[in-house]
Amino acid sequence: xxRITKQTDYGIVLLTHLAAHPERTFNxxxxxxxxxxxxxxxxxxxxxxxxxxxxxxxxxxxxGYGLAQAATEITMTRVISAxxxxxxxTECIDISGDCAHERICPTRNNWQRINRALKExxxxxxxxxxxPPSRTEPGAGLVQLGRGTSAAPAA
Amino acid sequence: xxRITKQTDYGIVLLTHLAAHPERTFNxxxxxxxxxxxxxxxxxxxxxxxxxxxxxxxxxxxxGYGLAQAATEITMTRVISAxxxxxxxTECIDISGDCAHERICPTRNNWQRINRALKExxxxxxxxxxxPPSRTEPGAGLVQLGRGTSAAPAA
DNA sequence: CGGAATTCGTACCGAAACGGTCCTGTTTAT
DNA sequence: ATAAACAGGACCGTTTCGGTACGAATTCCG
Numbered sequence: 001x002x003r004i005t006k007q008t009d010y011g012i013v014l015l016t017h018l019a020a021h022p023e024r025t026f027n028x029x030x031x032x033x034x035x036x037x038x039x040x041x042x043x044x045x046x047x048x049x050x051x052x053x054x055x056x057x058x059x060x061x062x063x064g065y066g067l068a069q070a071a072t073e074i075t076m077t078r079v080i081s082a083x084x085x086x087x088x089x090t091e092c093i094d095i096s097g098d099c100a101h102e103r104i105c106p107t108r109n110n111w112q113r114i115n116r117a118l119k120e121x122x123x124x125x126x127x128x129x130x131x132p133p134s135r136t137e138p139g140a141g142l143v144q145l146g147r148g149t150s151a152a153p154a155a
Numbered sequence: 156x157x158r159i160t161k162q163t164d165y166g167i168v169l170l171t172h173l174a175a176h177p178e179r180t181f182n183x184x185x186x187x188x189x190x191x192x193x194x195x196x197x198x199x200x201x202x203x204x205x206x207x208x209x210x211x212x213x214x215x216x217x218x219g220y221g222l223a224q225a226a227t228e229i230t231m232t233r234v235i236s237a238x239x240x241x242x243x244x245t246e247c248i249d250i251s252g253d254c255a256h257e258r259i260c261p262t263r264n265n266w267q268r269i270n271r272a273l274k275e276x277x278x279x280x281x282x283x284x285x286x287p288p289s290r291t292e293p294g295a296g297l298v299q300l301g302r303g304t305s306a307a308p309a310a
Numbered sequence: 311c312g313g314a315a316t317t318c319g320t321a322c323c324g325a326a327a328c329g330g331t332c333c334t335g336t337t338t339a340t
Numbered sequence: 341a342t343a344a345a346c347a348g349g350a351c352c353g354t355t356t357c358g359g360t361a362c363g364a365a366t367t368c369c370g
Contacts, residue, residue: 003243040358062315076269089157089159195332219345
C-alpha cells in the first residue's frame with residue numbers, strides 16, 4: 001500500500017529522540033524505555049542504523065548510541081534507504097538498466113518520474129526538521145504508526 | 156520498501172493497453188493473451204478496476220471491458236488508490252484525526268508533507284501520459300515489474 | 311589482569327499480507 | 341435454451357514483516 005515498514009517508523013522515532021538530546025548518548029534499554037518501543041526491536045533497529053553509518057555506536061560497559069552526524073545533515077532519504085533499502089517504487093527502477101521489457105515497457109520513464117518526485121520530497125526533509133524543539137519526553141508511548149489495518153475508502 | 160504491489164503493476168499495464176485502443180473493448184482472455192499476464196490475475200484485477208469505476212464492464216456473451224473515462228482524465232492517484240487503497244505512507248495519515256499520539260508525535264506533519272508530495276506527483280500523471288503512442292503490441296510479454304527481489308546497495 | 315556491562319551478529323519463529331487459483335453465480339447475445 | 345462472459349467469493353502456498361533469543365566480541369572499571 002505504499003507504506004513504510006514499522007521498523008522504519010521505529011527508526012525515525014529513535015533518531016528524533018537522539019536528535020533531541022545531542023549531548024547524551026543512549027543505550028538500547030534507555031531508548032526503549034523513553035520511547036515506549038519494544039526493546040528487542042529497538043536493539044535491532046539501532047544496530048541497523050549503526051551499520052549504515054547513521055549512528056555511532058560505542059561498545060563496552062558505558063557504551064551507547066549517538067548520532068553520527070548533525071541532525072541537519074541527515075535526510076529522510078538516507079534514513080529510509082538505510083532501513084529498507086533503496087527507494088524504488090517498482091522493481092524495474094533499481095535493477096538499473098537490464099529490464100527485459102525496456103523496449104516495450106512504456107511506463108518506466110514515468111515510474112522514474114514518480115520515484116524522483118518522492119525522493120526529492122524525502123531529500124528536502126532533514127532529521128532536524130522532523131525533530132521538535134524538545135518534545136519527546138521520557139516515558140511517553142509514542143508510535144504505532146507504520147503499516148497497519150487501514151481500510152478506509154479511497155483517497 | 157515503498158513498493159507498489161504486483162497487482163497494481165498489472166492494473167497499469169492493462170489500463171495502458173486499453174487506453175492504447177480506445178475503440179475496442181477487450182475481454183479478460185484477450186487481455187491476458189495480449190499482455191502476457193496470467194489470466195486469473197487479469198480477471199481479478201479487471202473486476203477490481205470495474206468496481207472502482209475506472210473500467211466499464213459489459214456482461215454477457217460478447218461482453219468485455221473498456222475505459223470508463225478518457226485516458227487523459229484518469230490520474231495515477233486514482234489508479235493506485237483503486238487497486239491498493241488510499242495513498243498513505245504511514246498509518247497515522249489515513250486514520251484521519253484520532254491518532255492517540257498526536258500530542259506527542261512530532262513527525263505527523265512531516266509525514267503529511269511527504270505524503271502530499273507523493274500524491275501530487277501521482278496526480279500530475281494521467282493514464283494517457285503513461286500510454287505510448289501505439290506500442291504495447293499484441294503477444295508481447297510485458298511486466299514482471301512490481302515487487303520483487305531487489306537487493307541493490309543504497310540509493 | 312579479570313570480571314561485568316554492553317553492543318554486535320545471526321539464527322529463529324509466528325502472523326499477516328501478497329500472489330495466484332478455482333468455483334459458483336448472474337447476466338446477456340444468439 | 342444455451343453458451344460466453346463478468347461478478348464475487350473462498351481458498352492456499354510463499355514471502356515478508358514483526359518480534360524474540362542466544363552466543364560472541366568489545367570495552368570499561370576495580
